[in-house]
Amino acid sequence: MSIASLDHxxxxxxxxxxxxxxxxxRREARGLLALLSPGLFLVFAVIIVPxxxxxxxxxxxxxxxxSAANYARFFEQASYIKTFLTxxxxxFFVTGACxxxxxxxxxxxxxxxxxxxxxxLIFVILPFWTSVLVRTYAWLVILQRKGLVNTWLIDLGVxxxxxxxxxxxxxxxxxxxxxxxxxxxxxLYASMKTIDVDCLRAGMNLGASPSATFRxxxxxxxxxxxxxxxxxxxxxxxGFFVTPALMGGGKVIMWAMRMEQTTSLYSNxxxxxxxxxxxxxxxxxxxxxxxxxxxxRATGVWSQR
Amino acid sequence: MSMENAxxxxxxxxxxxxxxxxxxxxxxIAPSVIIVIMSFSGSSLLQFPPQEWSxxxxxxxFGSLEWRDATIVSVKVAVMTAVVAxxxxxxxxxxxxxxxxxxxxxxxxxxxxxxxxxxILIGIGTFFLYARIGLNNxxxxxxxxxxxxxxxxxxxxxxxxxRSYDMNQEMVARSLGAGRFSAFxxxxxxxxxxxxxxxxxxxxxxxxxxVVVSLFISGGETTTLTRRMFNAxxxxxxxxxxxxxxxxxxxxxxxxxxxxxxGRGR
Numbered sequence: 001m002s003i004a005s006l007d008h009x010x011x012x013x014x015x016x017x018x019x020x021x022x023x024x025x026r027r028e029a030r031g032l033l034a035l036l037s038p039g040l041f042l043v044f045a046v047i048i049v050p051x052x053x054x055x056x057x058x059x060x061x062x063x064x065x066x067s068a069a070n071y072a073r074f075f076e077q078a079s080y081i082k083t084f085l086t087x088x089x090x091x092f093f094v095t096g097a098c099x100x101x102x103x104x105x106x107x108x109x110x111x112x113x114x115x116x117x118x119x120x121l122i123f124v125i126l127p128f129w130t131s132v133l134v135r136t137y138a139w140l141v142i143l144q145r146k147g148l149v150n151t152w153l154i155d156l157g158v159x160x161x162x163x164x165x166x167x168x169x170x171x172x173x174x175x176x177x178x179x180x181x182x183x184x185x186x187x188l189y190a191s192m193k194t195i196d197v198d199c200l201r202a203g204m205n206l207g208a209s210p211s212a213t214f215r216x217x218x219x220x221x222x223x224x225x226x227x228x229x230x231x232x233x234x235x236x237x238x239g240f241f242v243t244p245a246l247m248g249g250g251k252v253i254m255w256a257m258r259m260e261q262t263t264s265l266y267s268n269x270x271x272x273x274x275x276x277x278x279x280x281x282x283x284x285x286x287x288x289x290x291x292x293x294x295x296x297r298a299t300g301v302w303s304q305r
Numbered sequence: 306m307s308m309e310n311a312x313x314x315x316x317x318x319x320x321x322x323x324x325x326x327x328x329x330x331x332x333x334i335a336p337s338v339i340i341v342i343m344s345f346s347g348s349s350l351l352q353f354p355p356q357e358w359s360x361x362x363x364x365x366x367f368g369s370l371e372w373r374d375a376t377i378v379s380v381k382v383a384v385m386t387a388v389v390a391x392x393x394x395x396x397x398x399x400x401x402x403x404x405x406x407x408x409x410x411x412x413x414x415x416x417x418x419x420x421x422x423x424x425i426l427i428g429i430g431t432f433f434l435y436a437r438i439g440l441n442n443x444x445x446x447x448x449x450x451x452x453x454x455x456x457x458x459x460x461x462x463x464x465x466x467x468r469s470y471d472m473n474q475e476m477v478a479r480s481l482g483a484g485r486f487s488a489f490x491x492x493x494x495x496x497x498x499x500x501x502x503x504x505x506x507x508x509x510x511x512x513x514x515x516v517v518v519s520l521f522i523s524g525g526e527t528t529t530l531t532r533r534m535f536n537a538x539x540x541x542x543x544x545x546x547x548x549x550x551x552x553x554x555x556x557x558x559x560x561x562x563x564x565x566x567x568g569r570g571r
Contacts, residue, residue, distance in 0.1 A: 029405060031485070032406055035397065035399055035400040036412060038393050040397070042453050043415050046450060047430070047453060048418075049434065050430030054430055101329045102329070108326030109326070120330060126337070126557065127336075129561055131557070133514070133550075137538060137542075138339060138340045138550070139336060140542060141343065146351075147351070148339065181332075181333060238423070241517050245539075256424075256517075259425050259429060273429075276430075280423065280426055
């Protein structure tokens, strides 16, 4: 606002209708709030209230006494520690694989002419919108003992015994990498598109080779987009349920599966709730850390198609 | 147009990049293609490529009462979710876009919370809440839970439509005497209708494909298609699921193309 208009607002004759203007602004705000309230109410009732309730539950032990027993067992029982380790291990492997596969793809997409990039993007967006269940089923079919990969490798004479690819750690990582890859490629591609080609041209004009231009200019400029993809993939991996439940063969127990077992199978709500609270805490901490470091939200992947 | 952006690097020098990118694209698309082809197999062994062709898995899908009931439940829930989420989401996006409210950051965080909060936690929490108020195994319960999950997508899609629309047009209409609602419906909505339709399509597909929350809160007569598929997959790999999967893939393609077509009209 300029100084002139501030002076104008301070003039006593403006004060006469200032009340009316304020009342109008309040009415406007009330109207907007009314538009927001149904959505906010649903989110509050279905997400915030139950999670608050679960948090409350997690503070009591089985006899109804206030205690930290539900949290203490995470450090004491080996099976919980194993679940956490497995979860982080899967998350690291999947995130690593996504960076390895996703970076070249996003780089290629960003360098292609608009039309070609649009066509290639279909290969990323279609899986993104295909049911997780369908894709997990496909990987089960491809990777199982008598599945495609094993049949082909045996027919080609590469191996004599089928490789254990499904119902184990490898199967979970392969299936989850496929599901998480678009979450890394889409934000990375979007950020690569915003890199000014003139910066690269300047570098080359000054005598940098193509690979030096990439290493010293393009790659550093693409890091924020990469970080955003990495964070969202890692966080989604931590709470992922469907693929490990179907492809883990009961051997790879991840965090979310543990929560499901504790509540559905053993009806131990306190313990299940405590697991959920810690999972949410870790998720929010990672996202918060990211936002604090880079000043950007990691949820951008959903606003672009 | 593309030449403007081109760097002085020939395509040949980039061949390795195209090869690598192509392989990753193959990795992304192959599972869907394989499932579609396998669904037409005549044998119950999941061979690829199939030795004989048939439609028996589609017959087994459409002929089964259980699968048909589950599909009907899913369609009903997805349609209702799309309607409710689009109404609430568009209203919320409109309010956020006005930027006059305080706490916009908090409002945004709340509305997009379901994208960030682990789905398993939403599932368990919803089940816990619904057990108290008797909404488990009901269509209403499913629609409410799915609406919360679809809401952020509608809000983000409509918001991006509103950002490229000049709100002054609506102000002009209102200053010329149009009421708030008629100004919105006659001036603003026709110009952002493509985003609204895209949002509705995303809401539909989000609900139709939702697994984890449905696993907890649906059952009995309201068992959704995804819940039934999940349970079937836990037992054994039934080729009928390849036929159902193919139908889901086709649905995704149709809805995405529709969203793209509408998006282009923007």
